[in-house]
Amino acid sequence: MVKRNSNFLTLSENYLFPEVMHRVRHFKRAHPERELISLSIGDTSEPLSPTPTEGLVQQASLMGTRLGYRGYGPEQGELSLRCQIALHFYQEKISPDEIFISDGAKCDIGRLQLLFGSKAAIGVQDPTYPVYADTAHILGNSSIFYLPCNAANDFFPDLAKIPKIDLLYFCSPNNPTGAVATHTQLESLVAWAKEHKSFLIFDAAYAGFIQDPSL
Template identity: 50%
Template sequence: WFQYFLTFILFYQFDTMKFSGVATLVCLVSSASTAAAFGGVKTTATAGRTSKVQLNMASGVERNENFGKLVGGYLFPEIGRRRTAYLEANPEMADRLISLGIGDTTMPIPSHILNGLVEGASKLGAKETYTGYGNEQGRGDLREKIASVLYNGNIDASEVFVSDGAKCDIMRLQQVFGNKVVSAVQDPSYPVYVDTSVMMGQTGNIDEETMQFDN
């Protein structure tokens, strides 16, 4: 079965009631009816895999075939499952086991940071202090602080770029150099380093015995 989740979000905004509602409709469509709707299904053989099912979409746009190379199962959930199974068999190790999975936070946000977040969000509620999109390199005052405080003034604020996270930056760097280059990745490593290389088309198929990608 192919599970197609069709979500319809209906927003009702009433000025007097200040009420908003969300309605979600979930539909499960069988593979047969889905195939008929989108033009049929065909099975093809691929290297390293027995077969794959490809939908001929009505739009004629094909999915990036490199996504099919990704190995099912993300690293961190697998670490969590193994950790849980180990502790069930060895409960006395609960205080001694060090998990190298997701680096989740365990302490509350410091008050000075939390107050700054609240103050910044409150400014968006008044016309006099409202601001829209900031500079693509990051807010100027923040970049000045990073250059002067974190780097002791050894760099200029123009050299600072505030991004939305390491994962996005890794993908952007790979997009700059394209898929004709070779990326060296340590093993074990953060999953996104390998996954983004696969999605960019820098690898072959997965070797089922070694669980390594062909170059």
């Protein structure tokens, strides 16, 4: 009989965010009079605005017509959407051809691991988003190095102490600490990656919260 992937046994028994939600529920039961602001998982808290809602309804209605029906879309995502992303998010500093519309960060992180293989040495901040290491574990990668990022080093890894690695995941603003790397720190990180011929994977999922122009 076929056996399941034994690498799943290396994962933590409890994923971080369900544990956070468990504690939130416990707190609310114990303190019903307190208002709690959740800053854990990146879930939505407000209804969608009219513009995307109307667009979704319109496109769904078109799918029910002979002229409006479309099957599989472009593998990179709709060109019109990629053009708008290139314009509004990147001021056309990158081409729409460099943009991919996917089904989410978790899946893409896993695909990147597949792209480079299970023998690639990986570096991750400590602490950071757990999916980087989890996907590596699932693929059987045992070369995972945790780089301390705490108040003592201004939440930025000591580049001189990073071992020889092939991939470096860097999340800024960081999840869960909220620490944001400065332009100078990011420039030093890119220089380090070039010098050591390491592939730098920059996760800027929370960049929209940055308000200081120096960050």
